[in-house]
Structures are given as structure tokens and as C-alpha cells.
Amino acid sequence: MSAxxxxxxxxxxxxxxxARARNYEGVDPYDALNSPFATALSLGTRFGRIAxxxxxxxxxxxxxxxxxxxxxxxxxALGLFLESLVKxxxxxxxxALVRRLADLRSPASGSAxxxxxxxxxxxxxxxxxTPTIVNAAFIGNALLDHYDATGSQLALDLALSIPDFLxxxxxxxxxxxxxxxxxxxPLDENYVHNANLLGAALLARLAxxxxxxxxxxxxxxALRYSAKRQRPDGSWFYAERKEQRWxxxxxxxxNLEAIRRFLKLGxxxxxxxxxxxxxxxxxxxxxxxxxxxxxxxDRFYLVxxxxxxxxxxxxxxxxxxxxxxxxxxxxxxxxxxxxxASGAFYFRRKGRFAIKIPYMRWSQAWALRGLIEYSRANPRx
Numbered sequence: 325m326s327a328x329x330x331x332x333x334x335x336x337x338x339x340x341x342x343a344r345a346r347n348y349e350g351v352d353p354y355d356a357l358n359s360p361f362a363t364a365l366s367l368g369t370r371f372g373r374i375a376x377x378x379x380x381x382x383x384x385x386x387x388x389x390x391x392x393x394x395x396x397x398x399x400x401a402l403g404l405f406l407e408s409l410v411k412x413x414x415x416x417x418x419x420a421l422v423r424r425l426a427d428l429r430s431p432a433s434g435s436a437x438x439x440x441x442x443x444x445x446x447x448x449x450x451x452x453x454t455p456t457i458v459n460a461a462f463i464g465n466a467l468l469d470h471y472d473a474t475g476s477q478l479a480l481d482l483a484l485s486i487p488d489f490l491x492x493x494x495x496x497x498x499x500x501x502x503x504x505x506x507x508x509x510p511l512d513e514n515y516v517h518n519a520n521l522l523g524a525a526l527l528a529r530l531a532x533x534x535x536x537x538x539x540x541x542x543x544x545x546a547l548r549y550s551a552k553r554q555r556p557d558g559s560w561f562y563a564e565r566k567e568q569r570w571x572x573x574x575x576x577x578x579n580l581e582a583i584r585r586f587l588k589l590g591x592x593x594x595x596x597x598x599x600x601x602x603x604x605x606x607x608x609x610x611x612x613x614x615x616x617x618x619x620x621x622d623r624f625y626l627v628x629x630x631x632x633x634x635x636x637x638x639x640x641x642x643x644x645x646x647x648x649x650x651x652x653x654x655x656x657x658x659x660x661x662x663x664x665a666s667g668a669f670y671f672r673r674k675g676r677f678a679i680k681i682p683y684m685r686w687s688q689a690w691a692l693r694g695l696i697e698y699s700r701a702n703p704r705x
Contacts, residue, residue: 335658336695338667340408343688348405348421350395350684351388353671355441356380358452359391373444386681399428399437401685403463408689408696410469418470422479425463430455432510434488437463446567447514454509457494460486461522461582468529480534487530487539490523503548516563517550518575521582524550532589547592550579554598558605559621571621573610577634580606584641603642607649610635615652616660626674629687632657636694640701647702654698661691 356362356377366372380387388394406421430438436455443450467483470476495507497515505515506523524546531540554560560579561569583599586592609621610631617631618624632653639650661670661678668682669691682688 332654332658332695332699335662335667336692336699339662339669339688339692339695340412342667342682343405343684343692344417346395346684347397348402348684349397350401350682350688351386351393352398352439352441353381353683353686354439354443355388355393355396356391357442357444358393358396358440359388361391365391370444370449373449377444382679384677384679384681395684396440397424397428398440398685399425400439400459400462401689402428403437403459403466404685404689404693407462407466407469408692410466410473411696411700413473415470415474418474419476422467422470422476422482425467426478426482429482432489433492434485434490435464435482436460436486436489436493438509445512445514448512450509450511454511455489455493456509457490457506457519457523458508460489461519461526464526465529468534484530484534484536487527487536490527491538491542494523497549499549503545503552505549506546514563515565516568517553517560518562518578518582520546521550521579525582525585528586528589528591532591543586544592547583547586547595551583551592551595551598554602558598558601558603559609560602572619572631573606573617573621574628574630574634576602576606576610576621577638581634581638603646606635607639607646611649611653613652615649615654615656617653617656626672627661628672629661629669630690632661633690633694637697640694640698650698654695657691657694 354377357373362376366376402421402425406418409418428437430436430453432455437459438453438455440452442452464483464486467479471480493510495513496504498504505520508514508516508519524543527539527543530536531543559571561571562575580602583595587596587599610618617627617635619626619628619631635653636650639646660673669687671679671681671683671687
């Protein structure tokens with residue numbers, strides 16, 4: 325076993341200590357519009373807001389202190405840390421995170437969470453705290469994990485009201501009588517496969533394991549929408565709009581992670597073979613021989629921390645068949661994307677160039693999620 329894998333428990337503790345020391349709060353690649361100068365710098369235009377966000381996201385120097393952007397608590401980060409801490413049996417810390425998540429809910433029909441910054445996407449400006457289906461899915465599963473481990477009534481109550489948000493507030497794109505796609509937020513009509521599948525998988529879990537019967541049919545309808553659009557090679561476009569037809573690493577992982585949950589719940593057995601085809605595509609198209617993860621299926625481009633973190637998480641759950649791949653990705657990740665002095669993880673790397681700004685949600689929370697899942701799947705390694 326390599327030195328990196330031998331020292332994994334220590335690495336997890338160091339990385340967790342780094343996040344805990346900052347109360348799980350930090351800056352984000354997309355928080356440019358939190359600057360009090362954002363309106364002036366962007367000229368109040370869509371193009372200006374995108375340009376300002378991209379400037380901060382791509383800069384290797386953290387310009388946020390100059391622009392008055394302060395670290396903050398991002399609900400999605402708290403949800404991801406909650407998922408990890410449950411697996412480490414840190415229940416007192418989990419209780420504190422659940423209380424914070426209760427306080428950070430966005431206005432919605434049920435429990436829902438957004439980001440602690442406004443963000444301009446390709447189509448519109450979304451205000452701070454706009455709730456998203458992706459946040460609901462990851463936070464919801466973490467809340468249910470905590471309830472299963474401890475019986476926390478607050479965690480269960482929060483999770484059980486999430487369907488009110490998903491089913492009542494989100495828009496839907498329908499093409500036939502038996503399927504539809506959930507929108508990303510209540511304010512848009514952006515229909516994205518990974519978001520749709522993650523939300524559907526949470527609904528399925530609530531229906532099968534917690535008796536939320538009204539959630540089952542919508543879960544299966546949303547699943548069918550994306551299952552029908554899986555490509556013959558096992559891949560998915562990010563979304564079906566012409567300008568969103570790229571195939572990337574970590575969103576492929578999210579799609580498969582969601583479908584795996586359906587299968588483990590005993591639902592949609594007809595997707596067992598398409599799922600295996602998707603896993604093979606993921607394994608065969610996104611990694612170099614040394615374990616370096618590609619961003620896109622058809623070219624290397626750069627390494628975003630999400631790509632190795634999600635790959636480690638996903639393939640750790642696929643057993644011995646993919647253990648060699650998982651180990652190679654993990655070794656590459658710990659060698660090339662970690663600040664050994666602080667325990668923080670880099671945002672992006674391309675060759676020798678790296679953006680080393682330690683983002684709490686985008687980097688640290690996702691990295692820990694992958695490392696802890698690997699440790700649970702390989703307790704003797």
C-alpha cells in the first residue's frame with residue numbers, strides 16, 4: 325500500500341480540523357456578487373456579472389478581501405459536512421450542523437436551501453438564497469442519514485418537508501405522459517439531468533424508506549425523463565439544450581449515483597444494464613493511466629477538485645471491480661490536489677499551474693466526502 329493510502333485516516337482528520345477551525349465557513353468560486361462593489365464593477369449588466377464571477381473564479385490570487393467579500397456559511401457545504409460527520413459518528417457535531425441548516429432554510433413550500441450569494445447563470449440572475457433541487461437532494465440525504473444514525477427528530481422533520489418544495493415549487497418540462505424533468509430552481513426553466521436525477525432519488529428514498537407515498541410516482545417520472553436520454557455509449561449530456569450538450573466527469577458521477585440509489589431501493593430494475601453501461605463509460609473515458617481525472621470525456625482540459633472527489637466517492641461504492649481505478653485516482657488526488665501543510669484541497673490544476681484558494685464548499689466539503697466514503701468502503705486499507 326502506498327504512503328498516501330496508509331496515512332488516509334490522518335489526512336481525513338487534518339482536513340476536517342481545517343474546516344472545523346473555520347466553523348465550516350469560507351469563500352466560494354461563485355461568490356463574486358457578494359461584493360458591495362459588484363453592481364459598479366459589473367455595470368449592472370448580465371455580461372458584467374458573468375465577467376466578474378469568472379474573473380474571481382479563474383484567478384489564482386484570492387481577490388475577495390480587496391472586494392469586501394467575506395467568508396460565509398453555505399448550506400450545501402454544511403450538508404456535505406453533515407453527511408461526512410455522520411459516517412464518522414461525530415453525532416454532537418452533526419446535531420449542531422442540523423440546527424444551522426434549520427436556521428438557513430430559504431422561503432419555500434417545504435424545507436429548501438440556496439447559496440449564500442446571488443449568481444448569474446447563462447439565462448438569469450438568481451438572488452441570494454434561491455433554493456435549488458441539488459441542495460435539497462444532498463442536504464436531504466444527509467439529514468436522513470443523521471436520523472437513521474441517531475433518531476434526531478429535527479433532522480427527520482426537515483427532510484420530510486422537502487417534497488413540498490420539490491413537488492410544489494419547481495417547474496417541470498414534460499414531453500410525454502409518463503416522464504418530466506424538474507427545474508434547477510423555482511425561478512428558472514433550466515432542466516439539467518444530474519439535478520433532476522438527484523432530486524428524484526431523494527424522493528424515492530423518502531417514499532420507500534419513510535412512507536412518503538406521494539413522492540414515489542414523481543420520482544419515477546423524473547427518473548424516466550433522464551433514463552430515456554442516456555446515450556447509446558452510456559453517457560449523458562449535461563442537459564438537452566444545444567448550448568449545454570457537453571459530457572463531463574463529475575456530473576456523470578452524480579447521474580449514476582442517483583440511479584444507483586434507485587436500484588438499491590429495489591426500483592426500476594430495467595435500468596440495471598443501462599446503469600452498468602454508464603459505469604463503464606465513466607470508468608473508461610475520464611481517467612488517465614496515472615489516475616489523473618479528465619474534466620470532459622473527449623479531452624483533458626484541467627482537473628477540477630469535484631472530478632477526483634466524486635470519482636473516489638462513486639467508485640468506492642462499486643466494489644472490487646473498480647478498486648484499482650479508485651486507488652489510482654485517490655493517490656493522484658492526494659499527491660497533486662492537497663496542501664500538505666494546511667490540510668486544505670486545491671480548487672483546480674492544469675499541469676504545474678494550480679488555483680490553490682481553499683474553497684470550503686467546492687473543495688473541502690467534496691474532498692472529505694470522497695475520502696471518508698473510500699475509508700468506509702476499505703476499512704483495512
